[in-house]
Amino acid sequence: MKSTITTRGVDQAARSRHWHETIARTYFPLDLSFPQPESFNGELTSWDLGGVSLSRLTSDALLYRRLPKHFREPGPEEFLVTLPAKSELRFTQGGREVRANPGAFFIERSHEPYEFSHAEAADLWVMKLSKDMLGGRVRAPDRFCSLQFDATNGANGLFVDMVHLIPQRYDAMTAETRATVGRQLVDLLALAIQSDDRVLTSGASSVRTAHLARIEAFVRRHIDDPELGPETVAAGCGISLRYLHELLRDTNQTLGQWIRDSRLQAALEDLKNPADRRAIGEIAYARGFTDQAQFSRAFRARFGVTPSEARGRG
Incomplete structure (x- = not known):
């Protein structure tokens, strides 16, 4: 409008x-x-x-x-x-x-x-x-x-x-x-x-910031992979798992939390898209969730509504 x-x-x-x-x-x-x-x-x-x-x-x-x-x-x-x-x-x-x-x-x-x-x-x-x-x-x-x-x-x-x-x-x-x-x-x-x-190049360390930017880009490219986790991200970015955790230590979110929230947000947008006719389970699996019941619980905890209610409000 x-x-x-x-x-x-x-x-x-x-x-x-x-x-x-x-x-x-x-x-x-x-x-x-x-x-x-x-x-x-x-x-x-x-x-x-x-x-x-x-x-x-x-x-x-x-x-x-x-x-x-x-x-x-x-x-x-x-x-x-x-x-x-x-x-x-x-x-x-x-x-x-x-x-x-x-x-x-x-x-x-x-x-x-x-x-x-x-x-x-x-x-x-x-x-x-x-x-x-x-x-x-x-x-x-x-x-x-x-x-x-x-x-x-x-x-x-x-x-x-x-x-x-x-x-x-x-x-x-x-x-x-x-x-x-x-x-x-x-x-x-x-x-x-x-x-x-x-x-x-902003922040206390441009090297640290550049590493974080590369980590975020890798996660965005692989957000639909159900196996995506710290080990995969560290290997894909060419850094050790210990260094990955050190880079994320001062942020407000763990890597796992951000991956989960990013998947849930992507699923919410899919559900609200009138052109997306896939079943809720298909959307959940396509966004990296391996269990529909777990997806529904996480979705409701994050947004306060069930996936079917979110689709109805789209």
């Missing part, structure tokens, strides 16, 4: 409240500060892509704040990927500041306070997706928040090109195609993140 919301025709005294509500519905609740609330103008068009949304936002100068009160209520953690098309954007989160201009993009995390602002009228694209969806492709995606990525080269440029192309083709797509395109857009984002040289 495509929708457009604008301040045109809205009473000047109600514009700030109208924009507050628009932002909360499209993304999540934020506190907004308007330099000139009575004369504020803004327009937001959004496109639904299954589990992903894409939007284009144009507005006058504005300051957005995500505060602890906004994520005290239970709800899924989400990420916003922002691509400025006009004017400089300032973003601070987790003690890091980004000043992004056209030709870059950065990632925002919903469940940590942040400030986002632009001092001039801005035009920007925003992709919204769940932490689960990105985390199923990139281990611990939180670590990439507040990093600025080049939007002009390689996989990064391909990701941005697809963002710009989707609205042009959207009306001709079926709902099934839109959901498929949404998943492909997340795949391209993951590829862009992992292929960016600054990610590989």
Whole structure:
């Protein structure tokens, strides 16, 4: 579904409240500060892509704040990927500041306070997706928040090109195609993140980070292999099992947990895909699970619904 919301025709005294509500519905609740609330103008068009949304936002100068009160209520953690098309954007989160201009993009995390602002009228694209969806492709995606990525080269440029192309083709797509395109857009984002040289060289040790990136790439390529485990990963990456565990020691997830969560997320997307007519057992086996009952228990523990209920909600 495509929708457009604008301040045109809205009473000047109600514009700030109208924009507050628009932002909360499209993304999540934020506190907004308007330099000139009575004369504020803004327009937001959004496109639904299954589990992903894409939007284009144009507005006058504005300051957005995500505060602890906004994520005290239970709800899924989400990420916003922002691509400025006009004017400089300032973003601070987790003690890091980004000043992004056209030709870059950065990632925002919903469940940590942040400030986002632009001092001039801005035009920007925003992709919204769940932490689960990105985390199923990139281990611990939180670590990439507040990093600025080049939007002009390689996989990064391909990701941005697809963002710009989707609205042009959207009306001709079926709902099934839109959901498929949404998943492909997340795949391209993951590829862009992992292929960016600054990610590989960030952190205390570029060698350690490069090893971790290679481990993650190997896991993604073999996620459907039921035999995938630490021994297989270590051998495939040319490192010892002891060194593999040492590399993962300071992360928030064990390798086994990430493999399991990645498989469950992939199975969830398969179940929600209207074009996928395979039986639940077939999907479970195709995603590396060897026991359907075990898969169903793990799925319910992870998502709070059974695989058949998830398919019914797709």
